[in-house]
Amino acid sequence: MSAHTYATLVDLAAGALLLSAVLVVWRRDLQATARLLAVQGAALGAIPILSGIRRGDVQLAVVGVAVVALRAVVFPKLIAVRLRGELAHEREGAPLVNTTASLLVTATLVIVAYALSRPLVRLDASPAARAAPVGYALVLIGVFLLVTRRKALSQVVAFLVLDNGIDAVAFLATLGVPVVVELGASLDVLLAVVILGVLAGRMHAKFGGTDLDELRELRE
Amino acid sequence: MSVSALIAVPVGAPLVAAAVALVSRRRSLSGWSGIAASLAVLAAGIAIAARVGSGHVVADAHLLRADAAAAVMVIVIGVVGALATFAGVGYLDAELADGATTPAAARQYEVLVQVFLAAMSLAVLADNLGVVWVAVEATTVATAFLVGHRRTRQSLEATWKYVVICSLGITLAFFGVVILYFASIHAGASPTSALDLDVLASRASHLDPATARLAVGLMLVGFGTKAGLVPFHTWLADAHSQAPAPVSALMSGVLLSVAFSVVLRVRALADSALGPGFARDWLLVTGLATLLVAVSLLVAQRDLKRLLAYSSLEQMGLIAVAAAAGTRLAIAGLLLVVTAHGVVKAVLFISAGELQHVHGSSSIADLTGIAARSPLLGAAIGAGLLGLVGLPPFALFGGELAIARGMADAHLAPALGVALVLLVVGYASIVNHGAAMLLGPARAGSPAIAVTRPVAVPVVLGVAVLVVLGVVGGPYPHLLETAATVLGAR
């Protein structure tokens, strides 16, 4: 693979990441966002695969495949299973911030991300590192989504966007953190998503819905 | 015992006990193996302390390393773990007798508590910052269903808030770890060992300042989430008040401190990489803000367990302010406060759990005339509250005194003054509510309190430990001073 091809493909993957994140902000329907998560996971996993092919590092490519498996298949499936089950009628209701405003905020966050990641890009001029701002943008978008979504599973999606962003930075800037750490982190995130899914189910049983505005009994 | 086996005990013993709890059918076996595991952690901590007391680091090839600071934290985990698991046996027995829980849920409780202890030990003993992060996140995962053990609406709400808010914070910490990894590689470390704590320590001055600032900021905020520092403090009162009492003791007493010990390591790193001002200012502002919020929410508090949770928040604020000072006395005092606070919170939460079990509520208005109904519990809670607000001869006083002296040495006396004024307000609130609960005649019709052995033993032992730590000098304070030097005290 030539350097030019590699750079183009990595940029494509980064672009897909960003686009899917923006679409998650725009589309509030949970089924759609679960599918967008799958796209995002695939784009994320593509990056270490491409890097592995470029450098001839088999371990890196395997890690990439594992990432695709986890984030493009397993996570969306966990959410879809929940949606098909007891939470079939859940849609994101009236959001805290309306769509137009959300998209404007997202645009601002992307600009902030580019400003924030300047020191990193300055240090490492490789094509993959130049795409690192996308990871930063995903992190900020994920935080924004987490704050403004009112359904339990939407917050799970937001959390996954956030996590994808961090992994994107890891793979773009540094070829991924050490395997042990990557393994442990993925396991932790998997368990967290499972737990959140179980809690969402229990919430539906106890509260009659996963509307987070219902969770106001514990207060001063 | 070889060194590698010794360091592996704090992580391995609870995992073994978890396995035993998973497969065993007999509750007494799983209960006792849990207590034995905590005692093994304590013994290993003391043995490690004996070896690292002079300052050198004991390392193991497989991801674990122990220095004086790690030894202190392992000892704290062991002591509080022993008290909490002992009380936990009685708690589960009472719940099963009342029909409030099923044997399967009880087994889940025991397994998760042991996994929780193992994760905390891993967090203090790991030699790779990434593995430390994994362990800290693992504690969130392990405690999620512990907080929600009681399957009520309110515990479900508390669990959701706990998992989501802590996950946001801890994920931000991971972002910081990733950026730090990047900076470390660019300072010349090899990719496989760029996150090792000793490699980071040696390369710290070569890290790019701008990148390091972002990384350190994110890590201070992220790991500070699990320590309950503002503005990620909002999960604390809900989670600690809804969890079963022994779990609250562990979370309030140890988990907050373990998370803060990671913050201390980050602080040491930041001081080398960015100079002492960055972390100091950050911790000072966060610490005072945490103190302010905690004290404000203590004033008109109506629930006993939330009162104890906010008091933990108050201690964390004080600890953060002490870490900002960074002198040897301040950090040694901080570690003494950590130890003493763990023990005193265990005593108080276990007593609170007993009261909640007897009255069916933990509201302060319902709990009156405790000293009149049960002298033992009244004396224990009285001693605990006096120890909690920092009165001698209990150990928190010695720690707070050392912190005050350390802060004056670091020219932070005005901040000390502000912190002390806030602490006096907190003191007034705690004394007020404590007097309302303990003193006075028993109201007609209030139930009799029969204190069982699983509650009496840890409570009395805890108060005794608190007094001994507060009066006797000797090896433990010496270990604390060594740990302070290891953590980069000036």
Added chain:
Amino acid sequence: MTGVAHGDVARPVGPAPPADGDSPATGAPDGRAERAPGAVAIAGVTTTALGAAGAATGVVAVVRGIGPIHVGSLGPLAGVTLAAGATGGAFMVVVGLVAAAAGVYGIGYGRHGRSSPLQLAAVPAFVATMLLVPLAGSVSTFLATWELMAVASLVAILADHDRPAVRDAARWYAVMTHLGFAAVLVGLVVLAASGRADGLVALTSRAASASSASRDAVFVLTFVGFGAKAGLVPLHVWLPRAHPEAPSPVSALMSAAMVAMGVYGIVRIDIEVLGPGPRWWAIVLVATGAASALYGVLQSSVSTDLKRLLAYSTTENMGLVTLALGAAMLLAGYGERSLATIALTAALLHVVAHAAFKSLAFMAAGSVLFATGLRDLDLLGGLARRMPATTGAFSVAALGAAGLPLGAGFVSEWLLVQSLIHSRPSSGTLLALVMPVAVGVVALTTGLGVAAMTKAFGIGFLARPRSTAAFDARESPAAMLAPMAVVAAACTVLAVAPGVLAPGLRRVLLDTGSSFGAPPHLGLLLRLPGIAGSISPGLIAVAVAVAAAALALVAAVARAGRSRRPADRRAALWAGGGGPLTARMQYTATSFAEPLQRVFDDVLRPDVDVEVSHVEESRYLVDRVRYRSRIVDVVEARCYRPVLGAVATWASWVRRAHNGSVNRYLAFGALAVIVVIAVAR
């Protein structure tokens, strides 16, 4: 009513007054069994033994000094250092002697009590920790012993915690004492940091070289903290609540000994260790002392609760001591060494005298409480006949508190006034302004003090009993009377022969600093160095005794020389159509103090209410008139309530911000992210 002989009274009618105070005699039935007298005796004996040992140690410290003893194996991260000089030794002697008296007293007082073992152990523990404070030789040890004293006293106060007034008093006491401790803590650690040492002796030499800003800060903070412990305005509000509600032996210890610890702190840290400072330090001391003296005596003169009256009198006396210390500092700053010494001697002597007469007064008040269950002066009276020993003891104490000749407090007040009067206005304008004001304050205080003590003694002990409980009073047991007699003797010795304290005083003055010169000569004749002033209390006492003996002789001769009297005849008294005298026709404490209350209306702001209820049928006929007068502590109402209100308001804002919404909580977190981003660039 026929057949009433002169001098006899009828038992007053009316309902029995409500059980008031911490009377152990009113044994309301509850679940707790009566404490075995053995435990009470052990506690009392231990207290006395500790007191005696402490006094002996104090004497050793005054004579030879107790060198720094460092125990590294105690006290985590700080170690324990014990050391005592003459100043510490003197205060230890005072505390020890008061404790010895209170210990024996407590054996008799606690006989019918219902205290738990913890509460019984609290009193010896309190004494032990109080004795340790002057023994502390380093900043860490001082702070530790100070707080231990606070804990022990708190547990001791809570002996009767079933009563809401006791719980309320304990809460106020706990918070204010901790506030004072916080101030002392910051002050002392700043001192230790600027001197780079922990030992008090080492800091004495190094403190002078610290920056003036830190010295000023240390002075202000430590004065606030120690002043709160000594009960100076405006941090005195715990005193009138805590001292009355505690059991009487504990009240005696707190009022006589513990407030002396506050004075010890001021003397040791602010005068000895910090050394000479700018003039405004002395002005602060004088001003606070003057305010406390006036406010305290005013409140005590209008108080109708006997123990509350004594508590406010403690504020007044500590105010006088602080005024004397401030005057000493000011005079030393102007180079008037001999006058400064006189003022300092006055302060120290007054501490000792106050310890004697205040402990005696509280023991007597406790004896009254033990016998009648009452603290309200309006309901007492006629105790002179029924409790002669107690009355005699209280009269000695009241004489001492009033500062009249032959009273224990006379010599120290005379010395103070002498030092203030003889200051030369040419030395400086500030001196010329402050000294006359100070003289006026002392004079006014003494005058009002006489009024207060006259009220307490006259209304409380003389005339006729105003309630059934006072009518039925019997003298207290010997265990309570013996220590009262001993302390009364001590008061008398202090009044007529203060020279016994001279050697100790000389050593203390030497320790206190080089700006103080030779002490006044305290022999049979009190001669003051450098000024023309002398008095001899001993000779005055002898003269009074001779005069009284002469009068008695004349009266006896006159009676013997009279012709034989006719037999007694019993007949109804002619009382001008008004009927026989009843107890209701006497001054009560409220009426005695009413003129003062009117004069000082602006300061005291009493809450006076007159309620007239009419007969149903006609508004011209009055059924009943009810008069209610309540005097609350003005400082508490004006200064403390707004602060507490502001804290509560702030707390409610913070509570409203935490409304339970996950999204809001996450938004707080997002705020942190924004801050990190902003800071990182």
